[in-house]
Amino acid sequence: MTAIGAVLLIMVILASVSSPYFIDxxxxxxxxxxLAFIGMIGIGQALLLLIGELxxxxxxxxxxxxxxxxxxxxxxxxxxxxxxxxxxxxxxALGSINGLIITKLRLNSMVVTIGMAGVYGGVTLVLTxxxxxxxxPDVIHFLGxxxxxxxxxxxxxxxxVLTAVLFLTKKTKTGRYIYAIGNSKEAARILGIKVDRIRIxxxxxxxxxxxxxxxxxxxxxxxxxxxxxxxxxxxxIAASVIGxxxxxxGIGNPAGxxxxxxxxxxxxxxxxxxxxxxxxxxxxxxxxxxxxxxxGSISAILxxxxxxxxxxxxEVKKEKMEAE
Amino acid sequence: MTALEARNITKLFPGVVALDSVDIAFxxxxxHCIVGENGAGKSTLIKxxxxxxxxxxxxxxxxxxxxxxxxxxxxxxVAYVPQEIDLFxxxxxxxxxxxxxxxxxxxxxxxxxxxxxxxxPFLEKFGIKVAPDQLVKDIPISSQQLLQVARATVNEDYExxxxxxxxxxxxxxxxxVLFNIxxxxxxxxxxxIFISHKLEEVFGLGDEITxxxxxxxxxxxxxxxxDSASVITQMTGRTIDQNEVFFARRAPGEKLLEVEHLTxxxxxxxxxxxxxxxxxxxxxxxxxxxxxxMQAIFGHLAVYSGTVKLRGIPxxxxxxxxxxxxxxxxxxxxxxxxGILPQLSxxxxxxISVLDRISSIFGISPAKENALADEVIAAYDVKTPDSxxxxxxxxxxxxxxxxxxxxxxxxPKVLVFDEPTKGIDVGTKTEIYRMMRKLAExxxxxxxxxxxxxEEVRRCSNRLLVLYDGRQAxxxxxxxxxxxxxxxxIGVKDSARKNMNSGDRWRKIQ
Numbered sequence: 124m125t126a127i128g129a130v131l132l133i134m135v136i137l138a139s140v141s142s143p144y145f146i147d148x149x150x151x152x153x154x155x156x157x158l159a160f161i162g163m164i165g166i167g168q169a170l171l172l173l174i175g176e177l178x179x180x181x182x183x184x185x186x187x188x189x190x191x192x193x194x195x196x197x198x199x200x201x202x203x204x205x206x207x208x209x210x211x212x213x214x215x216a217l218g219s220i221n222g223l224i225i226t227k228l229r230l231n232s233m234v235v236t237i238g239m240a241g242v243y244g245g246v247t248l249v250l251t252x253x254x255x256x257x258x259x260p261d262v263i264h265f266l267g268x269x270x271x272x273x274x275x276x277x278x279x280x281x282x283x284v285l286t287a288v289l290f291l292t293k294k295t296k297t298g299r300y301i302y303a304i305g306n307s308k309e310a311a312r313i314l315g316i317k318v319d320r321i322r323i324x325x326x327x328x329x330x331x332x333x334x335x336x337x338x339x340x341x342x343x344x345x346x347x348x349x350x351x352x353x354x355x356x357x358x359x360i361a362a363s364v365i366g367x368x369x370x371x372x373g374i375g376n377p378a379g380x381x382x383x384x385x386x387x388x389x390x391x392x393x394x395x396x397x398x399x400x401x402x403x404x405x406x407x408x409x410x411x412x413x414x415x416x417x418x419g420s421i422s423a424i425l426x427x428x429x430x431x432x433x434x435x436x437x438e439v440k441k442e443k444m445e446a447e
Numbered sequence: 448m449t450a451l452e453a454r455n456i457t458k459l460f461p462g463v464v465a466l467d468s469v470d471i472a473f474x475x476x477x478x479h480c481i482v483g484e485n486g487a488g489k490s491t492l493i494k495x496x497x498x499x500x501x502x503x504x505x506x507x508x509x510x511x512x513x514x515x516x517x518x519x520x521x522x523x524x525v526a527y528v529p530q531e532i533d534l535f536x537x538x539x540x541x542x543x544x545x546x547x548x549x550x551x552x553x554x555x556x557x558x559x560x561x562x563x564x565x566x567x568p569f570l571e572k573f574g575i576k577v578a579p580d581q582l583v584k585d586i587p588i589s590s591q592q593l594l595q596v597a598r599a600t601v602n603e604d605y606e607x608x609x610x611x612x613x614x615x616x617x618x619x620x621x622x623x624v625l626f627n628i629x630x631x632x633x634x635x636x637x638x639x640i641f642i643s644h645k646l647e648e649v650f651g652l653g654d655e656i657t658x659x660x661x662x663x664x665x666x667x668x669x670x671x672x673x674d675s676a677s678v679i680t681q682m683t684g685r686t687i688d689q690n691e692v693f694f695a696r697r698a699p700g701e702k703l704l705e706v707e708h709l710t711x712x713x714x715x716x717x718x719x720x721x722x723x724x725x726x727x728x729x730x731x732x733x734x735x736x737x738x739x740x741m742q743a744i745f746g747h748l749a750v751y752s753g754t755v756k757l758r759g760i761p762x763x764x765x766x767x768x769x770x771x772x773x774x775x776x777x778x779x780x781x782x783x784x785x786g787i788l789p790q791l792s793x794x795x796x797x798x799i800s801v802l803d804r805i806s807s808i809f810g811i812s813p814a815k816e817n818a819l820a821d822e823v824i825a826a827y828d829v830k831t832p833d834s835x836x837x838x839x840x841x842x843x844x845x846x847x848x849x850x851x852x853x854x855x856x857x858x859p860k861v862l863v864f865d866e867p868t869k870g871i872d873v874g875t876k877t878e879i880y881r882m883m884r885k886l887a888e889x890x891x892x893x894x895x896x897x898x899x900x901x902e903e904v905r906r907c908s909n910r911l912l913v914l915y916d917g918r919q920a921x922x923x924x925x926x927x928x929x930x931x932x933x934x935x936x937i938g939v940k941d942s943a944r945k946n947m948n949s950g951d952r953w954r955k956i957q
Contacts, residue, residue: 290810293810294809294810294811295806295810295811296802296803296806296811299795299798299799299802299811300799302788302791302795303788303791303799306788306789306790306791307784307785307788307789309784309785310779310784310785310786310787310788311788312747312767313745313747313767313777313779313785313786314767314771314799314800315767315768315769315770315771315772315800316768316799317768373788373790373791374790
């Protein structure tokens with residue numbers, strides 16, 4: 124956590140040195156508004172990674188919930204806040220469906236959520252026929268575009284999500300069980316933990332967060348579009364992993380995902396500010412993400428090598444002494 | 448001619464002399480049986496002879512040539528069939544037979560048809576009635592067992608064939624097929640090394656017999672100079688040391704666990720009663736169904752029929768969470784895999800079962816959690832600098848103490864210990880035995896002890912049940928005669944019949 128925080132700090136310093144536009148208030152606010160979404164989804168993804176699973180349908184849950192919220196308030200003319208509440212409930216339901224299929228049918232989370240992403244995305248297309256839902260009521264625009272003091276509102280929500288998830292993982296029984304399941308599902312079951320119930324809960328929370336992100340994005344754009352959240356699954360996983368959450372489960376802190384998201388956002392921002400060729404942007408950002416992920420692993424490999432060398436030296440010395 | 452020979456080999460593990468100056472030689476064209484209790488050093492010997500372990504002292508000769516360090520090419524001349532099935536389940540029979548394709552049969556690209564054609568004669572020779580293109584996971588266990596032997600001998604350039612308990616998952620008919628094959632291999636002038644717990648097989652097949660105990664070679668002779676009784680005597684030894692007993696010395700209390708006619712995948716019609724303040728031992732060969740029985744009672748595995756009562760109340764099966772909340776706790780055999788949460792700290796491993804007790808609306812209290820962990824560390828004498836250390840870095844014995852401590856803070860009524868001293872050194876073993884006795888005597892709980900070490904169950908159990916092939920073979924009182932128990936373990940029928948109807952017998956003892 125501290126190491127990855129330091130990496131973020133160094134990147135921020137590098138960015139502000141290399142481009143005068145980086146610390147510009149407008150640029151920073153736009154950056155933070157962007158990272159709020161990946162950060163939020165990343166925190167949810169971290170919960171799933173902690174139990175050794177993941178959800179690739181988050182983007183499609185977000186766009187479906189955003190579209191449903193838009194249709195409820197525009198087409199059906201429902202109260203905007205009621206519409207948002209219903210969309211959040213839908214997110215919980217969609218996440219729970221993922222969780223139920225994965226646990227009850229004993230399937231792999233990656234395969235199921237790829238499939239379900241297709242289903243949710245398809246439903247969105249059927250509902251919208253590919254067109255955006257426009258004329259989202261002005262009263263909710265502040266959720267996406269507004270600021271609370273210096274902070275963009277979406278980022279305030281990200282901080283709220285982080286606080287709630289941190290309390291869950293660090294202070295509650297359920298949180299401890301999440302880590303236990305990530306260590307070993309079998310051992311957790313033998314300890315009397317209701318493993319499947321907790322796994323489903325994690326998918327439901329992921330669904331809720333995805334839906335929240337989708338709604339905020341709709342409020343930001345002022346329209347509901349089926350294309351919302353296309354990059355969210357991969358970026359959220361990358362954010363978690365960069366933030367030190369192990370793909371194998373049991374290790375990591377959800378707060379790391381927010382730092383990871385910040386690193387990704389700063390990289391993308393720098394690429395734009397430094398005027399990297401448009402066609403190279405994706406390659407450069409991908410490379411930097413892989414480099415950031417390898418950071419911890421490379422230092423472990425180096426440490427192992429050093430230990431091996433020390434051991435060999437000791438053995439050689441022993442043999443020499445015996446020979447003498 | 449001597450095919451394989453070990454001279455004066457010694458192997459030390461921390462706190463244990465696993466092999467103590469063992470001299471053993473295997474002649475071509477002879478079947479040489481090795482017997483001994485669990486922990487006698489058989490598997491350590493095998494691992495030295497097959498080049499897995501480096502002996503701390505002594506030399507190994509294969510075909511008269513001295514062997515280099517483990518992994519040397521010369522060890523390929525010892526064909527080895529391990530006890531557990533060690534095949535690739537999702538590959539075909541033919542692929543399993545020939546992998547890793549180092550034999551000269553195959554050069555360049557591998558054609559599935561070619562290896563399948565090559566496989567037929569081997570399958571016929573070994574009486575394996577499956578097609579070469581079937582996947583290994585789809586063929587019966589007995590065929591898998593025979594396929595392992597076929598695979599080990601596919602490269603005919605071996606001097607000695609070593610079989611470790613090859614019949615544990617074979618029926619009598621399958622075993623007969625295997626024995627014919629072994630006799631043919633013997634006729635090919637290869638040395639055969641046969642390790643088994645089943646004495647009737649040893650006497651039916653062997654030419655020579657070596658008996659091991661506590662890492663030493665106790666005797667070596669021709670099989671026709673031995674009889675079953677003297678083998679058992681020499682195997683177990685009448686050592687007077689280590690005679691401290693650990694069963695609970697108090698009158699048994701209320702009935703805690705009543706199991707009636709329980710049947711599951713690996714056990715059939717098992718009934719027994721456990722009372723407060725007693726230690727009930729379960730003994731049997733590996734694979735006799737002891738672990739499966741206990742995991743089913745605990746709710747981790749399925750029960751097909753039968754009932755379980757906990758303190759007189761019918762117990763809901765199939766729900767581990769319910770079992771734990773009702774005070775029935777199972778401490779698994781595979782400690783590293785199922786017992787500990789390796790990456791979590793000692794503190795988190797201790798508190799995981801009682802988080803309600805140390806939580807308020809503000810969440811888990813760090814102060815209370817630390818106090819709880821320190822309490823367990825002190826009470827169970829866990830050797831660690833502090834409770835923040837990840838449990839995976841503790842020694843096996845200390846991990847076991849943490850696990851026992853964790854179980855005890857749940858205030859259990861029934862504790863099931865599955866091989867609690869597996870891989871634990873002698874000194875710590877005694878500590879754990881004392882701990883079990885104290886729990887039974889003072890905390891009024893009932894303890895079930897599953898063990899594959901006869902000495903361990905004999906010294907720790909108030910009563911002892913023997914399972915054979917998933918069925919109750921016999922029941923004994925504390926400190927029963929070793930020979931009697933061993934006979935029941937290997938399925939000798941008369942002893943089993945004498946001790947049947949364990950329920951009636953128990954009433955009589957009372």
